[in-house]
Amino acid sequence: MSVPAELSYTNEHEWVAVNEGIATVGITKFAAESLGDIVFVEPPESGAAVSAGDTCGEIESTKSVSDLYAPVTGEVVEVNQAAVEDPEVIGSDPYGQGWLFKVELSEDPKELLTAEQYTQLTEGEG
Amino acid sequence: MTAAGSDSAELRETPLRAAHEALGATLVDFAGWLMPLRYSSEKAEHTAVREKAGLFDLSHMGEIHLLGPEAAAALDHALVGHLSKVAVGRARYTMITDADGGVLDDLIVYRLAEEHYLVVANAANAGTVLAALTERAAGFDARIEDRSAGTALIALQGPAAVAILAPLTDADLDGIKYYAGYRHTVAGHPVLLARTGYTGEDGFELFVDAAEAPALWEALLKAGEPHGLVPAGLSSRDTLRLEAGMPLYGQELSRDLTPFDAGQGRVVKFEKEGDFVGREALRRAADRGRSRKLIGLVGRGRRPVRKGMPVLRDGVEVGSVTSGAPSPTLGKPIAMAYVDAELDTSTGAFSVDVRGRGEEVDVVDLPFYKRER
Numbered sequence: 001m002s003v004p005a006e007l008s009y010t011n012e013h014e015w016v017a018v019n020e021g022i023a024t025v026g027i028t029k030f031a032a033e034s035l036g037d038i039v040f041v042e043p044p045e046s047g048a049a050v051s052a053g054d055t056c057g058e059i060e061s062t063k064s065v066s067d068l069y070a071p072v073t074g075e076v077v078e079v080n081q082a083a084v085e086d087p088e089v090i091g092s093d094p095y096g097q098g099w100l101f102k103v104e105l106s107e108d109p110k111e112l113l114t115a116e117q118y119t120q121l122t123e124g125e126g
Numbered sequence: 127m128t129a130a131g132s133d134s135a136e137l138r139e140t141p142l143r144a145a146h147e148a149l150g151a152t153l154v155d156f157a158g159w160l161m162p163l164r165y166s167s168e169k170a171e172h173t174a175v176r177e178k179a180g181l182f183d184l185s186h187m188g189e190i191h192l193l194g195p196e197a198a199a200a201l202d203h204a205l206v207g208h209l210s211k212v213a214v215g216r217a218r219y220t221m222i223t224d225a226d227g228g229v230l231d232d233l234i235v236y237r238l239a240e241e242h243y244l245v246v247a248n249a250a251n252a253g254t255v256l257a258a259l260t261e262r263a264a265g266f267d268a269r270i271e272d273r274s275a276g277t278a279l280i281a282l283q284g285p286a287a288v289a290i291l292a293p294l295t296d297a298d299l300d301g302i303k304y305y306a307g308y309r310h311t312v313a314g315h316p317v318l319l320a321r322t323g324y325t326g327e328d329g330f331e332l333f334v335d336a337a338e339a340p341a342l343w344e345a346l347l348k349a350g351e352p353h354g355l356v357p358a359g360l361s362s363r364d365t366l367r368l369e370a371g372m373p374l375y376g377q378e379l380s381r382d383l384t385p386f387d388a389g390q391g392r393v394v395k396f397e398k399e400g401d402f403v404g405r406e407a408l409r410r411a412a413d414r415g416r417s418r419k420l421i422g423l424v425g426r427g428r429r430p431v432r433k434g435m436p437v438l439r440d441g442v443e444v445g446s447v448t449s450g451a452p453s454p455t456l457g458k459p460i461a462m463a464y465v466d467a468e469l470d471t472s473t474g475a476f477s478v479d480v481r482g483r484g485e486e487v488d489v490v491d492l493p494f495y496k497r498e499r
Binding site: 036037039040042060062063065091 | 152163164167168169361365428429430432451452
């Protein structure tokens, strides 16, 4: 499964793209395919403070409920309402229209994985 | 996020495991068996069964045969149903209870011949059912054969089932009524061809020798392709049966409940001759009336409601969800729940406590979905 090289990743199968102090967060294709059809997502609310490694929301598939973890620390500045309204897009386009929320960083991201490291992680689990 | 996947070292496998893997199935532990959860999208599989057809591997189910002059009498004694009254070629939905009337399993029993019955048990309960039948049939001139390991079960479900099957068999499919089953040949394989299912759709269940199952599975998939047939996993099977309001053992049915509690008292046949296991306790249960009732809930929001969550009326807990899932057909969360039998569900604001948050729900009549006939 190809993993976009330009993104960073977490052990919890989220991806992060940092651009001018704003981190865009989503879940990886590996995560989306493991979950099956995604039927509900609740990202943190706009304005919420999130802390790297803490749970900050929920994502549900037909069969399971999973926590969303904040991969970075800062303030949520935008939530993808389109994905909340139609969670299927998270499965069909996880790295694009299926992004979940954006965080204005209050500290530099730590302990994120490169695409190569993340690929190794998923090969171990897959 | 925790990725799916589990230790599959000690799980039992059906004869179709290789076929599932070739189809890209996600395989999971279900009642100690390695079973396909889904092949692609569970929602797409669900919709295919409602609109076209789906093919399920149910080889984990238990197939227990009773043979002999007193096979019928033994089943009348062992089960709550009146199996001696079932005509050859027909089937019954029934239950087996303990002496206290608690449900050990729900079953489909086929009468294959005058002195030959097939009892189909849930995978998780197959051992319990076999042990109970063996004990209860001991005084009868009947022998029990557990043929579970050598028998595969493939279900072809959906409105296109007849069209898919017709070119593969000489059987008069229109002549096979709902809850009937006969020996026929399908795609060259001897099968017990039964018009039964657990999806709320028309369809068939095919019992076949394990060794022939892969070839039969392939033949059915190939014949079904032009009709939109897809392989369908246990995830879609669960949402299909939930929409159809069908109980699942371990959720709506358990040893702590009598068939009356579960709203299934009609399966208990007091009028049959002779004593049967649980009769006295069930008689009392019938006289007492049921302690709870099963209701249907439809969520107003998007968040799925799931098994074990408390049901509240006007903020007061009145029951608990037994099964819940997002309904692909309704596009809303649906659930079944037990509440006190006396509870008036026609008034009040109902909600389900989803991890500390109240999700508004409406009480509806079951089933959630009924096919047009």
